[in-house]
Amino acid sequence: MKTMQYDIGLTFGIDAAVGQFITGYEPGSQYVPSAEENYRFDKSVLRDLMVWWNMNLSGNNKDGMYLFGPTGAGKSAALVNFCALLNIPMYEKTIYEGMEFDVLMGRTEIVGGDTVFMYGVVPLAMGAENEPGILVLNEIDRADDAVLTGLYEVLAGRPLVLDAAGHHVVKPDNAFCFAATGNTNMAGASDDYSNANKQDLAFVDRFWKVSVGYPEKEVEMTILKSVVPDLSDELQEKMIDVANDIRSLHTEGENRIPLTMSTRTLLRWANMTKAYHGFSSAIDVSPIAYAMDRALLNVADRPTRAAIIEVAELHIGDAWASETTKATWTNGGNPLND
Structure with missing residues (x-):
C-alpha cells in the first residue's frame, strides 16, 4: 500500500490547520470504510487520533487507543470517519457475550473441496493480506478474560501464531494499530452498563484512554x-x-x-x-x-x-x-x- 500526505485542514475541515499534513494511504483498499456525510469530529478526539496514528507510523508508540463514553456519543463513528478520510483500512468487530478468541483469528472453510483458512479481523489488520490498518473492537469492556488474555501478544506487537492455519505466523506490519471502544473506563459494571466486565490492569495499561462525550x-x-x-x-x-x-x-x-x-x-x-x-x-x-x-x-x-x-x-x-x-x-x- 502506498502512503500519501493529506492536508489536515482540507481533509477534516479545520481552517487553522490548512498547510499541515498527516500520512494516509492512496485510495483503493476494499477495507476502507465509507465516510458519514454529516459527521462532525470532536476537536479533542480528532487531535488524539491524529497524534496516536502518527506516532504509531513513526514507530514511537504501539499502545492501543481506547475511546469510552456514553451510548451514542460517536466513539465508533470517530474511528470510522478518521479511517475513511485518510483511506486507512479498518477491521471492525463488536464483542458479544460468550465470544471466543478464535472468532477474531479466523476460521476454516471448504472451498471447492479444499480446506481453506479464512483470516479474521486480527490477522487482517496486522497485514496478513498486505493491507494493514486499524483493528477496532467495539464493546471491549464486555469481553471475557480469555479473549483479553489472547490479545496481550497482539498489543505487545509480537507475531501472531495461527494454530488453526497450521501454525502460520503473521508478523505485524508497522502500520498495524489496535483501537477499542466501550461505555465504561474498564472498571466494571455500573447502573447503566450492567454487562461490562472489570478488565485486568495489565490489559488496561496498554491503551491511551480518551473520554468521548456528547457534542457541544x-x-x-x-x-x-x-x-x-x-x-x-x-x-x-x-x-x-x-x-x-x-x-x-x-x-x-x-x-x-x-x-x-x-x-x-x-x-x-x-x-x-x-x-x-x-x-x-x-x-x-x-x-x-x-x-x-x-x-x-x-x-x-x-x-x-x-x-x-x-x-x-x-x-x-x-x-x-x-x-x-x-x-x-x-x-x-x-x-x-x-
Whole structure:
C-alpha cells in the first residue's frame, strides 16, 4: 500500500490547520470504510487520533487507543470517519457475550473441496493480506478474560501464531494499530452498563484512554441543520436543549432516570418530527410529541416518561400540545422552514 500526505485542514475541515499534513494511504483498499456525510469530529478526539496514528507510523508508540463514553456519543463513528478520510483500512468487530478468541483469528472453510483458512479481523489488520490498518473492537469492556488474555501478544506487537492455519505466523506490519471502544473506563459494571466486565490492569495499561462525550450544542446544531434542514433554527435549538436536560437527568442527582438521549436519538426525533408533519392531519396529534414517543419515550417507565415530558414542555412550550401545534405548523411561527 502506498502512503500519501493529506492536508489536515482540507481533509477534516479545520481552517487553522490548512498547510499541515498527516500520512494516509492512496485510495483503493476494499477495507476502507465509507465516510458519514454529516459527521462532525470532536476537536479533542480528532487531535488524539491524529497524534496516536502518527506516532504509531513513526514507530514511537504501539499502545492501543481506547475511546469510552456514553451510548451514542460517536466513539465508533470517530474511528470510522478518521479511517475513511485518510483511506486507512479498518477491521471492525463488536464483542458479544460468550465470544471466543478464535472468532477474531479466523476460521476454516471448504472451498471447492479444499480446506481453506479464512483470516479474521486480527490477522487482517496486522497485514496478513498486505493491507494493514486499524483493528477496532467495539464493546471491549464486555469481553471475557480469555479473549483479553489472547490479545496481550497482539498489543505487545509480537507475531501472531495461527494454530488453526497450521501454525502460520503473521508478523505485524508497522502500520498495524489496535483501537477499542466501550461505555465504561474498564472498571466494571455500573447502573447503566450492567454487562461490562472489570478488565485486568495489565490489559488496561496498554491503551491511551480518551473520554468521548456528547457534542457541544453548537456542533449538534450543525449536525441537525445538515440532516434535517427543514426544521427551523428555533425548534432545533429547543430540541437540543431537551436532549441536554435529559442527559443531565440521566447522569446527575439522586433520582436519576434510566434513559438518556444520544445524538443518534436526537436525530431520529428530529427526522421523525419532519416526517410526521407531513401526516399531521392523519395522526391528529403533535408531530413533535408523537415522534418523541417513537424515538424514545415508548420504552420509558411512568416516572421517566413524566420527567422527560416535563422537560420537553418547558423548552418547546405550546408547540408540544397537539391543538396548538397543528395551528403552529400553518401560521407565521411555523417550526418548519416550509
